[in-house]
Amino acid sequence: MLDVLEIATTVIVGLMVGVELSVAFVMNPIFSALPEDSGQQARSHGGRMLGAAMPVWYIGSLVLVAVWAVAGRGHDGAGLVVTAGVLLLVSVVMSILLLVPINNRGKTWTPENRPEDWKEQTKRWDRYHYVRVAVIVAAFTLLVTALA
Secondary structure, eight states: OHHHHHHHHHHHHHHHHHHHHHIIIIIHHHHHHSSTTHHHHHHHHHHHHHHHHHHHHHHHHHHHHHHHHHHTTTSTTHHHHHHHHHHHHHHHHHIIIIIHHHHHHHTTOOTTTOOTTHHHHHHHHHHHHHHHHHHHHHHHHHHHHHHO
8 A cells, every 4th residue: 555655646746846847947938938918918827727726736745745754654765755745845835935925916917917026026936936846856856766
């Protein structure tokens, strides 16, 4: 049963990492290259869509890793799983404190109501997101290593 938990957790975290890598290095650069207000509108829509799904994914991933850490204590790689869990916890805290406030503002923006500094806020969100991506990639790497 532990094997199923390990594999399911690794797949779920891996898919989350893939989505976040795609946002950082594919979608947002595409949105930034769109003409006129299209990029800002795309980001607002993405913020609404992913803003609803990602909290469940992040918290669910953290819970799964915590269950794995408890169920697998004493097994090889247990320390790696605990460290991955700490990194995922850091990513959740970063999200709540740094990214969610910007996202909550940005998902309501339209060309008519966005603030003067919307581009700076978007760039700040991107910088925080790059750090968060690095943190969850590290967590995923530790989970994969724990399986080996």
